[in-house]
Amino acid sequence: MIQIAVLGYGTVGSGVVEVINRNQESINKKAGEEINIKYVLDLRDFPGDPVQEKIVHDYEVIANDPEIKIVVEVMGGTNPAYTFVKRALESGKSVCTSNKELVAKHGVELIRIAKEKNCNFLFEASCGGGIPIIRPLNCSLTADEVDEISGILNGTTNYILSKMTSDGSEFEDVLKNAQELGYAERNPAADIEGWDACRKIAILSSLAYGHHVDFEEIYTEGITKITSADIRYAKAFGATIKLLASSKRIGDKYYAMVCPVMINGDSPLFSVNDVFNAIVIHGNMLGDAMFYGSGAGKLPTASAVVADVVDAAKHLNRFIMTGWSSEKLEMIDVSQVESRFFVRMKGSYTESLAKVEEVFGTIDAKVVAEVGKEFGFITSKMKEEEYRAKAAQFDNIIGMIRVRF
Amino acid sequence: MIQIAVLGYGTVGSGVVEVINRNQESINKKAGEEINIKYVLDLRDFPGDPVQEKIVHDYEVIANDPEIKIVVEVMGGTNPAYTFVKRALESGKSVCTSNKELVAKHGVELIRIAKEKNCNFLFEASCGGGIPIIRPLNCSLTADEVDEISGILNGTTNYILSKMTSDGSEFEDVLKNAQELGYAERNPAADIEGWDACRKIAILSSLAYGHHVDFEEIYTEGITKITSADIRYAKAFGATIKLLASSKRIGDKYYAMVCPVMINGDSPLFSVNDVFNAIVIHGNMLGDAMFYGSGAGKLPTASAVVADVVDAAKHLNRFIMTGWSSEKLEMIDVSQVESRFFVRMKGSYTESLAKVEEVFGTIDAKVVAEVGKEFGFITSKMKEEEYRAKAAQFDNIIGMIRVRF
Numbered sequence: 001m002i003q004i005a006v007l008g009y010g011t012v013g014s015g016v017v018e019v020i021n022r023n024q025e026s027i028n029k030k031a032g033e034e035i036n037i038k039y040v041l042d043l044r045d046f047p048g049d050p051v052q053e054k055i056v057h058d059y060e061v062i063a064n065d066p067e068i069k070i071v072v073e074v075m076g077g078t079n080p081a082y083t084f085v086k087r088a089l090e091s092g093k094s095v096c097t098s099n100k101e102l103v104a105k106h107g108v109e110l111i112r113i114a115k116e117k118n119c120n121f122l123f124e125a126s127c128g129g130g131i132p133i134i135r136p137l138n139c140s141l142t143a144d145e146v147d148e149i150s151g152i153l154n155g156t157t158n159y160i161l162s163k164m165t166s167d168g169s170e171f172e173d174v175l176k177n178a179q180e181l182g183y184a185e186r187n188p189a190a191d192i193e194g195w196d197a198c199r200k201i202a203i204l205s206s207l208a209y210g211h212h213v214d215f216e217e218i219y220t221e222g223i224t225k226i227t228s229a230d231i232r233y234a235k236a237f238g239a240t241i242k243l244l245a246s247s248k249r250i251g252d253k254y255y256a257m258v259c260p261v262m263i264n265g266d267s268p269l270f271s272v273n274d275v276f277n278a279i280v281i282h283g284n285m286l287g288d289a290m291f292y293g294s295g296a297g298k299l300p301t302a303s304a305v306v307a308d309v310v311d312a313a314k315h316l317n318r319f320i321m322t323g324w325s326s327e328k329l330e331m332i333d334v335s336q337v338e339s340r341f342f343v344r345m346k347g348s349y350t351e352s353l354a355k356v357e358e359v360f361g362t363i364d365a366k367v368v369a370e371v372g373k374e375f376g377f378i379t380s381k382m383k384e385e386e387y388r389a390k391a392a393q394f395d396n397i398i399g400m401i402r403v404r405f
Numbered sequence: 406m407i408q409i410a411v412l413g414y415g416t417v418g419s420g421v422v423e424v425i426n427r428n429q430e431s432i433n434k435k436a437g438e439e440i441n442i443k444y445v446l447d448l449r450d451f452p453g454d455p456v457q458e459k460i461v462h463d464y465e466v467i468a469n470d471p472e473i474k475i476v477v478e479v480m481g482g483t484n485p486a487y488t489f490v491k492r493a494l495e496s497g498k499s500v501c502t503s504n505k506e507l508v509a510k511h512g513v514e515l516i517r518i519a520k521e522k523n524c525n526f527l528f529e530a531s532c533g534g535g536i537p538i539i540r541p542l543n544c545s546l547t548a549d550e551v552d553e554i555s556g557i558l559n560g561t562t563n564y565i566l567s568k569m570t571s572d573g574s575e576f577e578d579v580l581k582n583a584q585e586l587g588y589a590e591r592n593p594a595a596d597i598e599g600w601d602a603c604r605k606i607a608i609l610s611s612l613a614y615g616h617h618v619d620f621e622e623i624y625t626e627g628i629t630k631i632t633s634a635d636i637r638y639a640k641a642f643g644a645t646i647k648l649l650a651s652s653k654r655i656g657d658k659y660y661a662m663v664c665p666v667m668i669n670g671d672s673p674l675f676s677v678n679d680v681f682n683a684i685v686i687h688g689n690m691l692g693d694a695m696f697y698g699s700g701a702g703k704l705p706t707a708s709a710v711v712a713d714v715v716d717a718a719k720h721l722n723r724f725i726m727t728g729w730s731s732e733k734l735e736m737i738d739v740s741q742v743e744s745r746f747f748v749r750m751k752g753s754y755t756e757s758l759a760k761v762e763e764v765f766g767t768i769d770a771k772v773v774a775e776v777g778k779e780f781g782f783i784t785s786k787m788k789e790e791e792y793r794a795k796a797a798q799f800d801n802i803i804g805m806i807r808v809r810f
Binding site: 019020022023026027030031124130131132135136139140141142143144145265268270271272276278283284285286287288289290291292293294297299300302303304305306307309310311322 | 424425427428431432435436529535536537540541544545546547548549550670673675676677681683688689690691692693694695696697698699702704705707708709710711712714715716727
């Protein structure tokens with residue numbers, strides 16, 4: 001029997017207990033041994049809930065119990081999660097976590113400790129919720145050199161953009177509706193400003209390229225400025241707007257960024273809607289592979305955490321993650337990244353055309369609002385710095401969205 | 406250094422050599438040891454090709470060389486592949502194969518031998534080409550009980566159906582075109598009759614449900630009867646036609662079938678086009694997860710085979726596949742499977758309506774050809790046997806396609 005402890009009985013923590021209880025028989029069979037939850041750490045009590053008899057309020061009980069081989073950290077935040085996880089690993093207990101802040105900030109150190117102590121630090125649920133992506137990157141795509149990752153990594157923003165697209169509604173209204181439905185937090189900044197997706201692309205990129213990507217150095221732009229007019233322009237170009245978290249190799253260097261992007265039907269991400277997430281990985285031999293599923297939610301996320309528990313149980317005393325070097329990945333500045341740009345301008349298309357084409361070259365413009373009031377067009381491919389220099393020659397630009405087609 | 410032998414220098418075999426050469430450094434790093442191709446078995450010689458110095462014509466050389474730890478079987482067919490693979494495993498050499506016929510027919514025995522001999526029989530490339538699906542099923546979805554699999558598992562048929570949908574062309578013309586482009590074999594029966602997809606869903610279902618699924622017992626219907634008119638009806642219902650290989654748990658039993666199916670935009674498989682493949686796995690905790698990518702092709706398939714080689718190298722003398730029991734999965738007959746049915750009838754819609762609604766209940770009919778000549782409708786949900794009994798009351802049915810929405 002393998003004794004485990006769960007830190008935190010919130011949404012994911014109670015999901016972990018539920019998954020282990022409901023699929024007990026098949027999980028034990030796959031793990032090769034019975035998995036038993038000995039402790040659940042939470043500040044609260046849960047009278048009447050069968051979990052109550054396992055509740056402890058003091059981490060010392062878990063840290064000092066040599067029977068505990070695997071610690072499940074689903075508290076979120078970096079403190080005290082970092083202290084608890086580090087201590088567990090240092091005493092040779094494996095840790096499975098869904099905590100993206102913890103992995104993005106301390107992953108490289110925690111993997112190193114796990115390696116030294118011959119145990120494991122696993123974090124499948126930290127990116128893409130229930131979607132298997134960390135383990136495929138670590139174990140399946142080993143014949144390839146990954147050179148590009150693009151993902152819809154945040155369910156809240158994808159739900160908001162999908163609703164704006166299907167209903168023609170405005171950002172603020174959909175956000176309010178999403179908050180009422182529980183799809184968005186009361187303080188939605190981490191989602192809508194792109195910070196959540198930023199941490200996830202930092203983790204995926206570090207793992208795929210083998211060097212540390214600091215999430216604080218990733219250019220991050222949220223979806224708060226996207227309007228129903230932008231969505232109408234996207235439709236007029238046969239496209240849709242998604243919050244993409246992406247990274248790519250350019251020569252020997254890489255870039256990573258999170259921003260709203262127009263994509264069309266050529267991208268498999270085009271039809272990923274609502275709260276679903278998906279990640280496209282490009283390998284130099286494999287081409288594109290996409291992993292799609294529920295990016296959040298109690299049971300899908302718990303399913304990924306428990307799959308880590310099974311893996312940890314199968315590999316007690318055997319380090320299995322490839323991990324990444326603490327050396328930083330060499331990044332290029334976002335100003336050097338090439339793309340096409342969708343530009344919205346105030347004023348009359350016919351009156352502005354001459355100057356626009358003088359600066360940007362021949363364009364294909366669309367008008368989706370009142371004629372004479374504003375128009376939108378997509379530039380040819382150029383570096384961000386080149387776009388900025390050209391855009392500076394206009395005082396009537398009211399919006400820009402990067403284009404990937 | 407780990408010495409390996411490649412059996413067969415055809416499309417996939419030469420791809421395996423190319424992948425190992427091109428990504429040598431990163432592959433060796435991930436395997437933890439240098440991987441060296443010592444022999445390539447082929448009846449032919451390849452003068453001028455650097456592979457020539459590794460070519461052997463006699464399997465005895467490989468079988469009797471104790472240095473060879475991993476054998477890559479990419480010859481296809483069951484003979485002599487089965488004999489060669491069995492002999493390798495019995496002497497403790499791990500085997501990585503892309504051979505779906507071999508796995509569907511002898512997988513359960515070969516996995517058992519690998520387990521007994523503490524080596525591995527790995528077959529990631531046998532289903533979905535380069536898409537990681539076998540390893541995720543074996544290692545990632547371990548917290549879930551899989552209760553449904555639906556996949557587009559054959560690139561040739563998906564290419565044909567996609568072309569028929571985009572161009573409005575007929576099956577025979579697209580097939581001819583696909584043969585010219587090399588997307589279809591000169592003898593295309595294995596693809597267009599669904600036999601290839603049938604073997605793949607047998608393998609995936611055996612692995613996911615833990616009991617043997619005999620591919621010969623799977624109801625299999627190809628795409629040869631699909632016409633441009635069917636495609637037009639599908640469009641009129643907001644749907645598309647795909648060759649789906651699927652299996653599902655119903656109570657304690659399961660069904661598996663391969664047949665053309667109408668799906669709509671609610672399915673993530675709806676927009677999987679051209680030669681791409683995708684597999685949707687439903688777990689009781691996870692919900693739907695989809696794996697998408699190149700289902701065939703030299704380098705994608707070779708990438709999956711080499712990922713198996715890396716895994717085998719990391720786990721010499723340690724059996725890692727969960728495998729499945731030789732006990733047969735309890736199947737229900739296809740006559741008991743429920744779905745909706747798209748029915749095409751000759752004659753005038755208005756004249757036939759009374760009888761159709763008397764037998765099938767209220768319907769939503771579409772006419773996409775000449776009015777009065779034929780029409781199509783979708784029934785409510787019923788068992789196949791119930792549909793057959795109702796359909797037997799008509800002598801003007803000219804086509805039926807199952808509907809999943």
